[in-house]
Amino acid sequence: MTTEPRGPVDSSRIPRYAGPATFARLPRLDEVPRADIAVVGVPFDTGVSYRPGARFAPAAVREASRLLRPYHPALDVSPFATVQVADAGDIPVNPFDINEAIETVEHEASRLQSDGTKLVTIGGDHTIALPLLRAVAKRHGPVAVLHFDAHLDTWDTYFGAEYTHGTPFRRAVEEGIVDTEALSHVGTRGPLYGKRDLEEDRRLGFGIVTSSDVLRRGVDETVDALRQRIGDRPLYVSVDIDVLDPAHAPGTGTPEAGGMTSRELLEILRGLAGLNLVGGDVVEVAPAYDHADITSVAASHVAYDLISLFTLDSAGPREEQT
Numbered sequence: 001m002t003t004e005p006r007g008p009v010d011s012s013r014i015p016r017y018a019g020p021a022t023f024a025r026l027p028r029l030d031e032v033p034r035a036d037i038a039v040v041g042v043p044f045d046t047g048v049s050y051r052p053g054a055r056f057a058p059a060a061v062r063e064a065s066r067l068l069r070p071y072h073p074a075l076d077v078s079p080f081a082t083v084q085v086a087d088a089g090d091i092p093v094n095p096f097d098i099n100e101a102i103e104t105v106e107h108e109a110s111r112l113q114s115d116g117t118k119l120v121t122i123g124g125d126h127t128i129a130l131p132l133l134r135a136v137a138k139r140h141g142p143v144a145v146l147h148f149d150a151h152l153d154t155w156d157t158y159f160g161a162e163y164t165h166g167t168p169f170r171r172a173v174e175e176g177i178v179d180t181e182a183l184s185h186v187g188t189r190g191p192l193y194g195k196r197d198l199e200e201d202r203r204l205g206f207g208i209v210t211s212s213d214v215l216r217r218g219v220d221e222t223v224d225a226l227r228q229r230i231g232d233r234p235l236y237v238s239v240d241i242d243v244l245d246p247a248h249a250p251g252t253g254t255p256e257a258g259g260m261t262s263r264e265l266l267e268i269l270r271g272l273a274g275l276n277l278v279g280g281d282v283v284e285v286a287p288a289y290d291h292a293d294i295t296s297v298a299a300s301h302v303a304y305d306l307i308s309l310f311t312l313d314s315a316g317p318r319e320e321q322t
């Protein structure tokens with residue numbers, strides 16, 4: 001690429017709170033020739049089992065992302081100056097037909113990735129992880145999955161429905177689109193229906209780092225274990241914001257006490273630098289239950305860290321950048 005990436009609106013000239021919101025004030029995808037990384041919203045919450053409202057998350061997270069600044073000191077990278085990052089808007093999905101919505105997400109995510117663009121998706125409820133995984137598996141084959149969540153999301157059905165926000169990772173294993181040697185849940189906690197939930201989850205191939213494991217082992221040991229399991233496989237990172245304690249993410253559909261802090265989550269994400277990241281999402285923000293944008297701010301930082309990790313990957317090792 002000979003042309004410089006087009007960066008965000010200059011916040012030293014136009015205040016951050018002015019104008020319509022795109023993610024981090026980035027250009028829209030239709031304002032640039034192509035993007036290395038695109039942020040896309042999926043305003044969908046028809047798959048939820050408890051509180052609805054995640055359909056409003058893409059708009060809320062874009063608003064909360066106005067304060068993101070262009071340099072990431074912990075990763076020593078300026079993502080928006082290094083590669084072209086753009087906001088691809090929202091994928092318009094049918095709120096009345098889950099199967100059609102899943103097809104639309106798969107189709108649109110595949111289309112957006114067709115020229116090598118990597119996607120950071122803002123949900124939406126967790127149902128959308130299935131079509132997003134299908135789209136990355138089409139390009140990369142079965143992928144390793146790092147799944148941050150209070151819940152397993154490997155249940156079989158709810159009220160007879162196979163496609164819900166509690167079932168995407170079981171469907172993904174059944175469809176053969178994930179690498180069952182490298183599937184991990186992080187931050188799991190809270191009551192289950194029974195011990196069988198854990199047995200079935202293990203049988204599907206998942207390893208679990210619980211919320212209390214993160215507390216007891218700490219971030220570094222957690223990161224080491226995860227990196228060993230992932231190796232150099234193509235990796236998809238799915239972040240259900242309810243992995244955070246309700247103190248750090250009150251605005252979500254199925255809150256559980258005893259969760260990670262936003263600091264722990266961001267530190268673990270930064271520990272993934274250098275891995276072969278091929279896609280990521282942050283889901284389950286439900287703004288109507290939020291207070292002072294706590295949850296949307298956390299989600300905007302998760303998306304920013306995913307973008308920064310992609311940038312390090314695209315730009316090569318850090319020492320080669322200058």
Ligand SMILES: [Mn+2]
Nearest residue numbers: 126149153240
């Ligand atoms: Mn989930």
